[in-house]
Amino acid sequence: MSNLYADFEEISVKKPAKKLEKGIKRLLIIAVIIFTAQLIWLFGISPFIPFSNIEVHEIAGLDRSEILSLAGVNEESSFISTNTKNMQKILSGHLLVDSAVVMKRFPDKLSIFLTPREAAAVALTNTYSGQVPVFIDRKGIFFKAGKVGENTTLPVISGIENPKLNTRLPDAVVPLLDSLYLMASNSPELLSVISEIRIERKAWDGYDLVLFPVHSTIRVRVENNLTEDVLRYMLLMLNVFEGESEKPKEIDFRSGIGSYTIKEQI
Helix, strand or coil: CHHHHHHHHHHHHHHHHHHHHHHHHHHHHHHHHHHHHHHHHHHHHHHHCECCEEEEECECCECHHHHHHHHCCCCCCECCCCCHHHHHHHHHCCCCEEEEEEEEECCCEEEEEEEECCEEEEEEEECCCCEEEEEEECCCEEEEECCCCCCCCCCEEECCCCCCCCCECCCCCHHHHHHHHHHHHHCHHHHCCEEEEEEEECCCCCEEEEEEECCCCCEEEEECCCCHHHHHHHHHHHHHCCCCCCCCCEEECCCCCCEECCCCCC
16 A cells, blocks of 8 residues: 555656656747847848938038938948948048048947048138138148138138149148147147248258248248247247337248348448
């Protein structure tokens, strides 16, 4: 009798254990199916679905629609079909764009960040309507034309023959534009004392810079290396002649020491 009871007890224990085992197996199968379906969706389907989130940082002169058109983004663009390197190259090639960053985030987000060119100086070009300012960035690139008679606080660069958009100043002159850009940020009040900078080619090689101060008739000639120290020294020299009846036409700073000549009246 006791043996029969023991067998019955063993059978009753095995049945719930088998049911539990089957239940776990079913759950594992369902979990594997769900996981596989998610993988298929994430890596097999969603990368081909058009972007649902497109972030565009506009700049002056280029709105959202123009940027997307330039980058080749349309309603069918997706994560898998988008080449961010090509987009960056195309966008960076636009005259108004200094640099571009394009990022895509899996599975359906695209972000476009543009850095605009910033003017360091202007040059004047003649048109049928009058003189038009052409803006130059710190890399020496003529990237934007202004309007006839447009006023600007930027220094005027002269001595350039027929400046045109999408052209670049000679490499030897580019450091000047970079210096002007930095001074505009660090010492704008110092830069404001100059109304014009004329670039003059030397007889053999290189360039001189002729500065035209705002509140003085005395020109200042320097090497092709304009710095804050040079401008401060220039102001100091100009103050020496303030109120004097006889003034030099030009002060030469190319040697590092200001030199000048005053013609004697006959």
